[in-house]
Amino acid sequence: MVSPATLDRRQAVAALMAERGDLLVVAGLGSPAYDLHAAGDHDANFYLWGAMGGAALTGLGLAQAQPGRPVLVLTGDGEALMGLGGLATIAVAAPKNLTIAVLDNGHFGETGMQKSHTGHGLDLAAVAAACGLAETGTIRDMAGIETLRASLHQPAAGPRLFVVKVEARNLPRSLPARDAVYLKNRFRGHLGLGVN
Amino acid sequence: MASDNNEAEWPDRLHRVLKDAGVTRVSHVPDAGHARLIALCENDPAMVTNVLTTEEEGIAIAAGAWLGGAASVLLLQSSGVGNCINMLSLPAIGRFPLLMLVTMRGEWAEFNPWQMPMGSATQTTLEAMGLTVHRADTPGDLIATVESAAALAFRADQQVAVLISQRLLGKKTW
Numbered sequence: 001m002v003s004p005a006t007l008d009r010r011q012a013v014a015a016l017m018a019e020r021g022d023l024l025v026v027a028g029l030g031s032p033a034y035d036l037h038a039a040g041d042h043d044a045n046f047y048l049w050g051a052m053g054g055a056a057l058t059g060l061g062l063a064q065a066q067p068g069r070p071v072l073v074l075t076g077d078g079e080a081l082m083g084l085g086g087l088a089t090i091a092v093a094a095p096k097n098l099t100i101a102v103l104d105n106g107h108f109g110e111t112g113m114q115k116s117h118t119g120h121g122l123d124l125a126a127v128a129a130a131c132g133l134a135e136t137g138t139i140r141d142m143a144g145i146e147t148l149r150a151s152l153h154q155p156a157a158g159p160r161l162f163v164v165k166v167e168a169r170n171l172p173r174s175l176p177a178r179d180a181v182y183l184k185n186r187f188r189g190h191l192g193l194g195v196n
Numbered sequence: 197m198a199s200d201n202n203e204a205e206w207p208d209r210l211h212r213v214l215k216d217a218g219v220t221r222v223s224h225v226p227d228a229g230h231a232r233l234i235a236l237c238e239n240d241p242a243m244v245t246n247v248l249t250t251e252e253e254g255i256a257i258a259a260g261a262w263l264g265g266a267a268s269v270l271l272l273q274s275s276g277v278g279n280c281i282n283m284l285s286l287p288a289i290g291r292f293p294l295l296m297l298v299t300m301r302g303e304w305a306e307f308n309p310w311q312m313p314m315g316s317a318t319q320t321t322l323e324a325m326g327l328t329v330h331r332a333d334t335p336g337d338l339i340a341t342v343e344s345a346a347a348l349a350f351r352a353d354q355q356v357a358v359l360i361s362q363r364l365l366g367k368k369t370w
């Protein structure tokens with residue numbers, strides 16, 4: 001039987017972002033983007049407001065382009081489920097600087113709180129492990145979050161995916177900018193890249 | 197000097213055009229039409245290739261690569277264009293450079309009727325999502341068209357698809 005222990009998502013994300021250093025972050029649409037914004041806006045954050053199923057793959061492209069920087073993808077269970085095949089692509093690509101944290105509340109929280117596949121028992125960490133990601137796991141307490149936070153800044157054997165079990169509650173929204181051109185140029189500026 | 201229409205060597209010339217345009221990332225699905233170009237890219241130490249499970253993954257990878265300063269190309273068949281539709285929102289709204297090279301099915305001497313619906317709708321679908329679409333019917337056309345498309349994508353932040361006609365690719369042998 002799966003343990004019912006769950007985390008406060010804002011507290012978990014704020015803890016992951018502590019002492020973020022060189023971390024580059026891509027957030028999937030909906031609550032993960034609000035959680036990341038609530039933890040503190042930053043030039044090295046890229047928030048998706050659409051492109052569902054594309055967060056981890058955006059992270060893959062970024063990780064391959066910036067192999068010297070740690071890349072974190074923060075996304076939800078619904079967004080991750082829409083891009084399940086991407087886990088196979090990421091496993092084959094095998095970047096050592098990409099970590100995916102799936103904030104899993106077992107529901108499609110943004111669109112009416114319908115139960116998602118993880119709410120019906122699907123184990124995303126097991127899917128990721130079966131695809132061949134180097135390290136996977138499920139986190140249910142703040143000690144686990146602190147271990148993950150520290151590991152984000154350490155070299156890894158390959159891509160990692162951690163499921164973070166969070167409460168199924170819709171918190172007050174913390175809205176990042178929605179202008180993707182602005183977010184893109186801000187992010188590239190942070191990396192010292194030019195604007196066309 | 198090889199002629200413009202030397203069919204055996206167009207993938208080699210395309211590989212050179214992509215390198216000259218600064219492309220260092222290549223996403224692809226398995227494709228007979230692109231087989232030689234994929235092999236050239238895989239064997240090029242300056243290029244990183246990703247094999248995809250579905251074409252839309254390549255759209256997101258290309259956006260992430262550009263965020264990190266890398267230019268990429270997506271190699272796919274016309275049947276995969278339909279898989280990309282919603283993900284094309286990302287380069288469209290973020291004005292991310294996007295270069296897609298699409299080998300056509302469902303046109304010249306097609307044997308498989310299942311290729312017809314998506315082949316017929318490929319250009320319309322891409323244009324509906326805001327892409328600029330060019331088409332090449334000969335190897336000479338293709339090289340010049342991809343050079344132009346790469347400039348539009350990487351210098352003018354456009355989303356561009358080049359359709360490589362089935363006539364150019366040659367009949368599939370069954």
